[in-house]
Amino acid sequence: MGRDPNQLSAAAGAPLRGRLKPPGDKSISHRALILGLLSVGETAIEGLLEGDDILHTAGACRALGATVARQGEGRWRVKGCGIGSLLEPRETLDFGNSGTGMRLMMGVVGGHALTARFDGDASLRKRPMRRILDPLILMGAEALSEAAGGCCPVTLKGSGEPAPIHYSPPVASAQIKSAVLLAGLNSPGRTIVTETEASRDHTEKMLKHFGAAIEVEPQGAHGRKIMLEGRPDLRPAPVIVPADPSSAAFPLVAATIAPGSEIVIEAMMMNPLRTGLLTTLLEMGADVEVLDRRIEGGEEVGDLRVRAAALRGVDVPAARAPSMIDEYPILAVAAAFAFGETRMRGLGELRVKESDRLAAVVAGLRQAGVETDIIGDDLIVNGCGGQVEGGGLVTTHLDHRIAMSFLCLGLASRRPMSIDDASMIATSFPAFRTQMERLGARFS
């Protein structure tokens, strides 16, 4: 019997060398399409991520009345209908694997007088949606049908006059914050979200860019209060999407652990609410220089020169989690190559991502011969000091980040590492294989 065509293996070989530009940021790409839908007129987007998650959001924007057209690689145009003038979708809105797409669009629909059914793939059907439905119900929306535990498929009936609320999300989550703000766009009053730990601020920044009246104040030690005036006239504004730090994380760690490597990662977004992995790797002794910091499309970006380095284990505080929430699987791979123990604290949210990432990381690392454990919500990795055994087949559970993380591990382990399914990588980083192979990675 032949090998499953979705399987992929990575083996150590030559060091990684060369330059790479990661794809456009996934979070900003979703928001650019959605704010394009909510503006009257044409929004031009450059550098849009053309991954499956974003294509699902583009489909939902079309179903709600926007004209969305691709004009060239990463160059897209959205002709929006404006707040209050969306169409009721005729078909179920299918978000595939994308939590962000579904949750942000639930915010949009929740704040409009229309009914839409939301669904996704087997991974998305397991993810909690009550955290989004709860504040939307407070604003006047109704969840007409729900699978057990508030998971999709969900039919949501929005309110044409959403109540202005003051909401404090129970977990640090840019998706909850964004859903409330997007619903609040059609509210006759002021919507306020207070977060005790600041999460990525792309929605706030982009709303301002499109002309909304939105203010942000610091709140406590790490939090923020965001205040949005409802019913703004959003004006289409050009969006240039910077390179995604969550995708850059893979070549960044691969070049750090593969001996002799030296690469440059071009124009990575340096928004401080997204750079927790870089901070942590530098604490571990990584050899990364940030060159040519500059502003592109309203975000600071920089080129990262990365050379292979010996790492040491560190203690990663829970307060850092929101700034690197999607990067823990690849950080755990870096920790496997370090000298000493790495403890990553406060990772309960990893259990409700595309897979239970705590369980998937522990299973994959053990498969590769690395001692690792979960204590409460903390992940502990006992580093092998540069020499990870590797070998075997890792189950990726429809999770792109688990897939890419264990392929990167295989680029530096003694024995090749295989994953059961590389197809989900297309959700966030469709050119991962070709771009990494150009640097010298060996996949088969």
Ligand SMILES: O=C(O)C1=C[C@@H](OP(=O)(O)O)[C@@H](O)[C@H](O)C1
């Ligand atoms: O708002 C966003 O674009 C995202 C927020 C994060 O999720 P949470 O809001 O659940 O933390 C992150 O994991 C996801 O990949 C993208």
Ligand SMILES: C=C(OP(=O)(O)O)C(=O)O
């Ligand atoms: C958690 C992620 O995405 P989403 O929540 O959009 O599915 C991710 O990309 O790691």
